[in-house]
Amino acid sequence: MANPVQARAEVLSRITEGPYHRLVLLAPEAAPRVRPGHFATLACADSGMLLRRPFSIHRADPEAGTVELVVAEHGEGTRELVRTRVGERLDLIAPLGTPFPLPDGPVSALLVAGGYGSAPMFALGEEIRRRGGQIGFILGAATADRLYGVEQARALTQDVLVVTEDGSAGLQGRVTDPLAQAIKAIDASVVHACGPMPMLRAVTTIALGLGARCHTAVEEAMACGVGICMTCVLPVVDADGVSRFVRSCTDGPVFDGARVRWGDIGTVPADLEGATAMGGKD
Numbered sequence: 528m529a530n531p532v533q534a535r536a537e538v539l540s541r542i543t544e545g546p547y548h549r550l551v552l553l554a555p556e557a558a559p560r561v562r563p564g565h566f567a568t569l570a571c572a573d574s575g576m577l578l579r580r581p582f583s584i585h586r587a588d589p590e591a592g593t594v595e596l597v598v599a600e601h602g603e604g605t606r607e608l609v610r611t612r613v614g615e616r617l618d619l620i621a622p623l624g625t626p627f628p629l630p631d632g633p634v635s636a637l638l639v640a641g642g643y644g645s646a647p648m649f650a651l652g653e654e655i656r657r658r659g660g661q662i663g664f665i666l667g668a669a670t671a672d673r674l675y676g677v678e679q680a681r682a683l684t685q686d687v688l689v690v691t692e693d694g695s696a697g698l699q700g701r702v703t704d705p706l707a708q709a710i711k712a713i714d715a716s717v718v719h720a721c722g723p724m725p726m727l728r729a730v731t732t733i734a735l736g737l738g739a740r741c742h743t744a745v746e747e748a749m750a751c752g753v754g755i756c757m758t759c760v761l762p763v764v765d766a767d768g769v770s771r772f773v774r775s776c777t778d779g780p781v782f783d784g785a786r787v788r789w790g791d792i793g794t795v796p797a798d799l800e801g802a803t804a805m806g807g808k809d
């Protein structure tokens with residue numbers, strides 16, 4: 528788990544990027560602790576909501592002391608957050624969760640993301656390149672305006688594929704359509720993915736089928752974000768072969784995709800350790 532701090536973080540800027548709002552927050556104690564794949568939570572103080580809202584950390588700059596989040600308006604909480612004004616302070620806890628594992632040396636890695644799922648991927652790509660590796664991206668969304676960070680990806684590598692469901696940018700289809708070909712094209716030994724659960728499941732299946740490892744950043748509903756409430760649990764096969772519920776806010780959000788029981792998410796599988804006590808079938 529990360530070593531999080533809580534801060535009243537000043538909003539240095541709020542930049543509108545299509546349907547997304549990039550918040551640059553001053554959080555000098557949090558910034559040096561951030562690794563790609565960590566997330567942060569923000570309180571929605573004005574509306575008095577009890578639960579904080581989780582967001583992947585897009586970038587952190589230890590020298591500037593800043594942490595950046597990319598927020599899409601969804602419901603009441605994000606509606607409040609995207610209206611935050613420069614100079615206001617937000618109650619931030621960061622960094623949280625377990626980040627993407629980083630390679631010891633040069634690897635070829637494919638980074639696959641849907642919508643704002645790309646937010647943590649550029650810092651990850653930079654880190655992999657810093658270690659001598661090469662990267663490719665597949666960025667997808669329903670429509671062109673929902674893509675995030677295509678130019679950031681192109682600044683890092685020429686191997687960028689854009690896919691939209693309606694064909695309004697790049698190839699028409701889903702990120703999984705060109706995935707097998709892209710893995711082969713850059714001879715990727717590892718795939719990192721962030722996006723909706725069905726996408727992560729499909730990406731994992733294809734990556735494993737081609738002998739690549741697959742690290743997935745899941746977006747499970749979270750209440751506390753710090754490992755206490757168990758709202759965010761997923762069934763995962765542990766290293767000892769036993770299936771257990773693990774917390775996506777502390778054990779994740781990044782999981783080895785091969786270990787996640789994708790088809791059983793939202794259920795209590797009968798063979799899960801402790802399933803009977805939880806009301807699962809014998």
Ligand SMILES: Cc1cc2nc3c(=O)[nH]c(=O)nc-3n(C[C@H](O)[C@H](O)[C@H](O)COP(=O)(O)OP(=O)(O)OC[C@H]3O[C@@H](n4cnc5c(N)ncnc54)[C@H](O)[C@@H]3O)c2cc1C
Binds near residue numbers: 750
């Ligand atoms: C690890 C992670 C990273 C994310 N990264 C991003 C990102 O980079 N950008 C982005 O725009 N969004 C991101 N999200 C999604 C974002 O957190 C939601 O869009 C946001 O919480 C919605 O809040 P809302 O008030 O606008 O919506 P609402 O639908 O009004 O409220 C959703 C909130 O309700 C609570 N909730 C929902 N279901 C349950 C439940 N079963 N039990 C307990 N509480 C529940 C949660 O606190 C949740 O945050 C991420 C989510 C996670 C888990």
Ligand code: FES
Binds near residue numbers: 757758776
């Ligand atoms: S959100 Fe409470 S334990 Fe994960």
